[in-house]
Amino acid sequence: MGDKKIKIDEYKEIRLGGFQARSHNWWEEANPEESEEEEQQGQEWRYLEHHGVLFPPFYKRHNVGLIYNGKLITLTEEQEELCTYWAQSIGSPYENKEIYRKNFESLMQTKFEGFQLDKADFTKIKEYLEQQRLLRLNKSDEQKKQEKLERDQRELFYGYALVDGCLERVGNYTLEQPTLFKGRGEHPKAGLLKARIFPEELTVNLSTQAPVPQCKLPGHSWGKIVHRNDVTWLFSYVDSSIRKDNHKYVQFAATSRFKQMNDKRKYEKARRLKNQIDQIRENYTKKLQSDSIKERQLGTATYLIDKLALRVGNEKDEDEADTVGCCSLRVEHIKLKEDDVVAFDFLGKDSMRYNNEVKLAHQIWKNLKLFIKGKQPEDNLFSDISVDDLNDFLKKQMEGLTAKVFRTYNASFTLQQQLDLGGKLDGHSVQQKVDFYDNANKQVAILCNHQKTISKQFELTKKKINTKLECMKTYIQELEQHYKKKNPNEYEEEVQLEEGSQKKNSIFIKKFPGQHDKIKQTIQKTQEKYQKELKGLEKKEENKEIALGTSKTNYNDPRISVAFCKVHDVPIERVFSKTLRNKFIWAMATDSNWKF
DNA sequence: AGCGCTGACTCAGAAACTTCGCA
DNA sequence: CTGCGAAGTTTCTGAGTCAGCGC
Numbered sequence: 294m295g296d297k298k299i300k301i302d303e304y305k306e307i308r309l310g311g312f313q314a315r316s317h318n319w320w321e322e323a324n325p326e327e328s329e330e331e332e333q334q335g336q337e338w339r340y341l342e343h344h345g346v347l348f349p350p351f352y353k354r355h356n357v358g359l360i361y362n363g364k365l366i367t368l369t370e371e372q373e374e375l376c377t378y379w380a381q382s383i384g385s386p387y388e389n390k391e392i393y394r395k396n397f398e399s400l401m402q403t404k405f406e407g408f409q410l411d412k413a414d415f416t417k418i419k420e421y422l423e424q425q426r427l428l429r430l431n432k433s434d435e436q437k438k439q440e441k442l443e444r445d446q447r448e449l450f451y452g453y454a455l456v457d458g459c460l461e462r463v464g465n466y467t468l469e470q471p472t473l474f475k476g477r478g479e480h481p482k483a484g485l486l487k488a489r490i491f492p493e494e495l496t497v498n499l500s501t502q503a504p505v506p507q508c509k510l511p512g513h514s515w516g517k518i519v520h521r522n523d524v525t526w527l528f529s530y531v532d533s534s535i536r537k538d539n540h541k542y543v544q545f546a547a548t549s550r551f552k553q554m555n556d557k558r559k560y561e562k563a564r565r566l567k568n569q570i571d572q573i574r575e576n577y578t579k580k581l582q583s584d585s586i587k588e589r590q591l592g593t594a595t596y597l598i599d600k601l602a603l604r605v606g607n608e609k610d611e612d613e614a615d616t617v618g619c620c621s622l623r624v625e626h627i628k629l630k631e632d633d634v635v636a637f638d639f640l641g642k643d644s645m646r647y648n649n650e651v652k653l654a655h656q657i658w659k660n661l662k663l664f665i666k667g668k669q670p671e672d673n674l675f676s677d678i679s680v681d682d683l684n685d686f687l688k689k690q691m692e693g694l695t696a697k698v699f700r701t702y703n704a705s706f707t708l709q710q711q712l713d714l715g716g717k718l719d720g721h722s723v724q725q726k727v728d729f730y731d732n733a734n735k736q737v738a739i740l741c742n743h744q745k746t747i748s749k750q751f752e753l754t755k756k757k758i759n760t761k762l763e764c765m766k767t768y769i770q771e772l773e774q775h776y777k778k779k780n781p782n783e784y785e786e787e788v789q790l791e792e793g794s795q796k797k798n799s800i801f802i803k804k805f806p807g808q809h810d811k812i813k814q815t816i817q818k819t820q821e822k823y824q825k826e827l828k829g830l831e832k833k834e835e836n837k838e839i840a841l842g843t844s845k846t847n848y849n850d851p852r853i854s855v856a857f858c859k860v861h862d863v864p865i866e867r868v869f870s871k872t873l874r875n876k877f878i879w880a881m882a883t884d885s886n887w888k889f
Numbered sequence: 890a891g892c893g894c895t896g897a898c899t900c901a902g903a904a905a906c907t908t909c910g911c912a
Numbered sequence: 913c914t915g916c917g918a919a920g921t922t923t924c925t926g927a928g929t930c931a932g933c934g935c
Contacts, residue, residue, distance in 0.1 A: 385904095469925065477902080477926065487925095524897065540896060541925090555898085604900095607929065618928085642928055643901055681892085684930070697899085697929060745902065754918085802912085840902065842921090847900055870921055892935090900928065907921070912914100 319550055320557065320879035335523045337551065341499050343454035343463065343527050345506030346543055347447065349470040349489075352377075357421045360414035371404045373418075375486065378473045380418040387475055387483065396484030397473060454527060454545070455503075462546035463527065474535050478614040478644025488534040492516065496529045525551045536612065547876045557879055560850040562693055563702040564889060570702070573690045574599065581656045586664075587677045591686050593660045594619050594675050598683075598696050601651065602703050602740050604642060605680050605696035616640045619696070620680050625670035633658040645744050704737045704848035709889040711736050712857050727867045728832075730857060735836065737844040745840040751833075758830045761801060764788050765823045768803050769816060775805050776812045783807030845869075850889050851877035859885035 352374045358365045359376055368376060379397055387393045394410055401408040432440075451466040471489040474482055492513040497505065501520045508514050516530075528543035545551050566573070577599075580592030597603050598619050606618020617626065617639050626639035635658060636650040664674055680696075687694040711733030718726055775781050786803040806812050851869070855877075858865045865874065865881070874881070 465924080467924095475926085480926090526897075529897085535926095538895065539926095542897070544898080552899095559899085605929070609928095613927085616927085643926080645902080679892095680930080695930065743901080750918095843901060872922070893933105894935105895933080896931090898929085898931100901926080903924090903926105905921100905923070907919100909917105909919070911916090911918100 318879075319554060337525050338456050338522050339500075340457050340503065341454065341522070341527075342503035343499060343506060344451050345466075345497075345508065346495070346528055347451050347467045348492075348510055349468055352471075355418075355421055357417050360417065362412045363414075365417075369404065372401070375401055375404060375473075376413075376415060377418055377422070378471075378486075380415045380422055382473060382475070383415060383419050387473075390483065392479065392481060393473070393475075393484035396482065400473075400484065400486055456550075459550070461549040461551070464544050464546040464549075466527075466543060469532075469541075476614060478616065478640060480614045481612050482535050486534060487532065490530055490532065494530045498524065498527055498529070536610075547872075548878070553876070553879050556876070559701060560705065560852070562698055563705055563850070566691060566694060566698050566702045567706060567889065569691050573694075576690060577686075578656075581654075581660060587682070589660050590664065590675045590678045591683060593657055593664070594678060594683055595686070596654070596657055598699050599703070600653070601637075601649070602700050602742075603647075604700070605683060607680050614640075614644055616642060616644055618642070620675050620678065620683060622674040623670065624665050624668045624672050624674055627661060627665075627674065629658060629662055629665070635661060641742065645742065647742050649742075700741060701848055704741055704844055705850040705853060705889050707737050707740055708733055708844075708849045709853050712853065715861075718861050723863055723867065726861050726863050730854070730863070730868055731841065734841050734845060734849070735839055737849060738839050738841050741844055741848060743840040743843040744838050747837050751837055755830065755834070758826060762823065762826060762830070764801050765819055765826070768801075769819050769823070771803070772805065772812055772816045772819070776809060776816070781805070781807055781809070781812065846873065846876070851880035852883040852887050853889050855880050855883040856885050856887040859883075 352370075354370050354373060355377070356367075356373075358367050359372075360366075375397075382388055382393075398408060398410045401410070452463050453460045454463050455461075468490050469487070472487055474480075474485050474487040476483040492508045492510055493516045495515055496517040496519055497515045498519050498521050499505070500522075505515070505518060526542040526544050530541055531537075532539045532541050547553075547556075577592045577595040580588045581596070583589050583592070598605065604618035606621035608621060609616065617623065618641060622639065626637060628636040628638075630636055630650070632652065633655050634650060634652050638646070638648050641647045661674070664676070668674075668676070684695050687696065687698075712730065714733075715726075715729050718729065721729070782805075784805050786805070788801040788803060804815065806815060851873075854868050855865065857863070858868055869877065
């Protein structure tokens, strides 16, 4: 272990030592955003040097056959590769999706005439993959160490780029593996092959003076070399196997100066919106009663974006999943109810369902009714405006204002407001303060509709905890009976919580002490455990469909959280993971009085 | 001048992996 | 202590937004 550690340090020295790491903290400069003349002209860097990309390993033939029509058959390498990709998705929800199956079937047919998925049995390949997985899992410590070392060295080599004398972390220097495309929701292309990317398809971006990174695939070379200092990507390519214009990039990591500065700018813009929101709300409210339908739609759409934190909703192609945002809402997505209540039900980004029944301003309700009039369910609700119209209107309200700024603003504003509700929180434990923070965060997640699917394990886990709770309840009663005895004897009792399970956690041991004071203690302890377990279950149930991470990473101004932690003496680690602390390093010195 | 298309960047949840806490 | 499941964190890559450009 010792030796290897030194090797990494030496390597780090060689790779990084020659370069000056970050010479200063950009956020401590007087006016970092405008200090560089180049930036105003759209110039992102003066010097850029990097080490290229890592290509995923080529497909390795395993020669495990497929059972087709009940008979074991030998596959060609191409057939085998596709079948292996299929086997990788067995057990996932994709396996049973109609589009995924249909597309894979026709994909296979290009390599296997008349292939029918129903006739194919991938058991053997699946078994082989499982074997490989176990092999990976059960590697010796020595081997694991060796692999970690190699990973670390790769990371040092590819993971940093030299930008204007400073090293900046690269985000995704490994190209994506070929696999069957798995879209979100009902994606028409799911199940088709997402092809391997070769160096010839890549465009490399670096300084004219910088050495061109070596292309590590023998017999191959980079497609194109450019020197674009108006952009921040290191590589770009088009992954045309799924969509013609599917642009992908190798970019800098979230911890890089570029991303951090953009992040800070984003929150500063949201704060500017906060200062002007009253005037802006007044302006779009005026539009709600305009004689022009277009104006009314503009006002109404802006209201929804502001009030419900909807995304703007650009148009989508036929060959993408049918999802919508504000401007692409269709008549079928809303229901007008009594008392100015409107029910929304549509699939948004990532095909996440937005299902919300909410009371809106009376004029909004009236306008929606007007927009629906005479239209078919599949017609556009906001038929007279486009995303550009809306953003043009917003731009007139405030410099740089677009629809997405409302989401950032409303999210951060909500967090600040929720946390301010806490007042002093004196006398609370750190855990209680963290719970309070989590709850504030949760309100933001609800506003932004950040969801997660309930895990398969959830119901099982819940059942297990409930059984345990029941068990504890009777245990407490039994202990109380036991306490009443004159000379209680000491004994233990095992209770099986999960039927047929031999696992450790499924056994609850009831201990009945022989002394009265010990029994009292046990009762007390068990009651505390019961309460803790119950609270945990409640929290689990409440948060089962809510994803807290997305708002934390993308919508909450980190300075709100830092200030909260300082005021209430909560260690920042309780609120931000290591990655988040690095991403938000510019916000760590925020004063405790700071407000969004 | 207006509109459609391209390009570059931010935002998204699931899966994979790592660490934690408990019996 | 030690091994396990759960919780927390990171990786992965797909899905949005929106500016800018050319016709």
